[in-house]
Amino acid sequence: MATSSLLFALFITILNIRMVMCASCGPIIANDEERIHVALNLEFLEAEFFLNGALGKGLDTIDPSLAAGGPLPVGAKKANLDALTNRIMEEFGYQEVGHLRAIITTIGGFPRPLLNLSTENFANIFDEAVGYKLAPPFDPYMNTVNYLLACYLIPYVGLVGYVGTIPNLVNYNSRKLVAGLLGVESGQDAVIRALLYEKANETVLPYNITVAEFSNHISQLRNRLAMCGIKDEGLIVPLQLGAENKTESNILSADANSVSYERTPQEILRIVYGTGSEYKPGGFFPSGGNGRIAKGFLAKD
Ligand SMILES: *[C@@H]1O[C@H](CO)[C@@H](O)[C@H](O)[C@H]1NC(C)=O
Numbered sequence: 660m661a662t663s664s665l666l667f668a669l670f671i672t673i674l675n676i677r678m679v680m681c682a683s684c685g686p687i688i689a690n691d692e693e694r695i696h697v698a699l700n701l702e703f704l705e706a707e708f709f710l711n712g713a714l715g716k717g718l719d720t721i722d723p724s725l726a727a728g729g730p731l732p733v734g735a736k737k738a739n740l741d742a743l744t745n746r747i748m749e750e751f752g753y754q755e756v757g758h759l760r761a762i763i764t765t766i767g768g769f770p771r772p773l774l775n776l777s778t779e780n781f782a783n784i785f786d787e788a789v790g791y792k793l794a795p796p797f798d799p800y801m802n803t804v805n806y807l808l809a810c811y812l813i814p815y816v817g818l819v820g821y822v823g824t825i826p827n828l829v830n831y832n833s834r835k836l837v838a839g840l841l842g843v844e845s846g847q848d849a850v851i852r853a854l855l856y857e858k859a860n861e862t863v864l865p866y867n868i869t870v871a872e873f874s875n876h877i878s879q880l881r882n883r884l885a886m887c888g889i890k891d892e893g894l895i896v897p898l899q900l901g902a903e904n905k906t907e908s909n910i911l912s913a914d915a916n917s918v919s920y921e922r923t924p925q926e927i928l929r930i931v932y933g934t935g936s937e938y939k940p941g942g943f944f945p946s947g948g949n950g951r952i953a954k955g956f957l958a959k960d
């Protein structure tokens with residue numbers, strides 16, 4: 660009995676190592692527009708989640724031309740937020756509209772991809788993160804802390820994607836654009852994480868899980884899905900992951916020199932699809948992302 664479970668654990672470990680070895684963590688060949696288009700998918704996701712959460716209405720009520728006829732997001736709705744959080748999320752939503760316009764007018768765009776912002780999709784991601792079925796299912800729209808935890812899922816992925824994109828860009832105009840997008844994206848992530856850190860030791864009702872524990876579970880899930888090591892850290896960490904190994908607080912997630920982690924397009928797609936595979940759409944993007952890079956992976960499935 661003990662031997663067979665040991666063998667099973669060994670088998671799972673080997674399987675995990677194989678998955679890491681097979682997954683590509685390396686660079687891909689693409690031009691500036693194609694690289695920035697990976698991020699455009701995430702900007703649509705953020706715009707719809709923030710605008711709907713704060714205002715109960717999305718991009719099409721503000722500037723439908725930016726969506727270019729893409730399908731309406733599924734399941735997005737007004738979140739039950741306190742006044743401060745609602746104000747912050749409304750501003751973030753408008754910022755995403757600006758980001759969409761900036762990308763589309765600088766390099767051109769594509770229609771908004773199909774987005775799954777349903778309670779059920781978030782509930783699945785949170786189940787996956789904690790490793791069992793939460794009862795009742797996690798509802799991102801129910802209250803401020805749930806919505807902030809759901810937000811913890813989103814801008815950080817854009818941030819590490821932009822950090823990974825900039826060194827590969829060739830043209831001055833694209834570098835300038837992405838540096839500017841990165842600045843605001845990391846600001847959004849910092850605000851969300853600071854608001855959550857204030858509640859780090861609070862239990863998220865009705866679960867017996869604190870805010871900090873949820874953040875660690877979500878960060879670990881993203882590291883597992885992306886399959887390229889630790890590039891994502893929760894709000895309270897062991898000292899060796901804290902800044903200069905001197906603090907367990909981890910209000911910003913960064914490497915040993917407090918420099919932002921970077922991710923490739925493959926890693927980003929593995930995370931936002933929730934499947935751990937850039938070839939298998941799902942999660943927030945049931946039909947996959949748009950743009951040459953995302954579509955290229957889908958075609959190969
Ligand atoms: C959204 O996600 C939920 C949960 O996985 C799923 O049941 C639903 O079919 C998805 N919607 C679309 C349009 O893919």
Ligand SMILES: *[C@@H]1O[C@H](CO)[C@@H](O)[C@H](O)[C@H]1NC(C)=O
Binds near residue numbers: 856858
């Ligand atoms: C949470 O608890 C830890 C250890 O119990 C403590 O060091 C930390 O200051 C607390 N953080 C907050 C934000 O209350």
Ligand SMILES: *[C@@H]1O[C@H](CO)[C@@H](O)[C@H](O)[C@H]1NC(C)=O
Binds near residue numbers: 867
């Ligand atoms: C909640 O979790 C803590 C530790 O994570 C544990 O000590 C405690 O017994 C749990 N309480 C309930 C009611 O499950």
Ligand SMILES: *[C@@H]1O[C@H](CO)[C@@H](O)[C@H](O)[C@H]1NC(C)=O
Binds near residue numbers: 903915
């Ligand atoms: C912190 O710990 C890590 C790993 O344990 C190590 O690589 C790093 O050099 C340490 N940093 C400092 C500033 O001591």
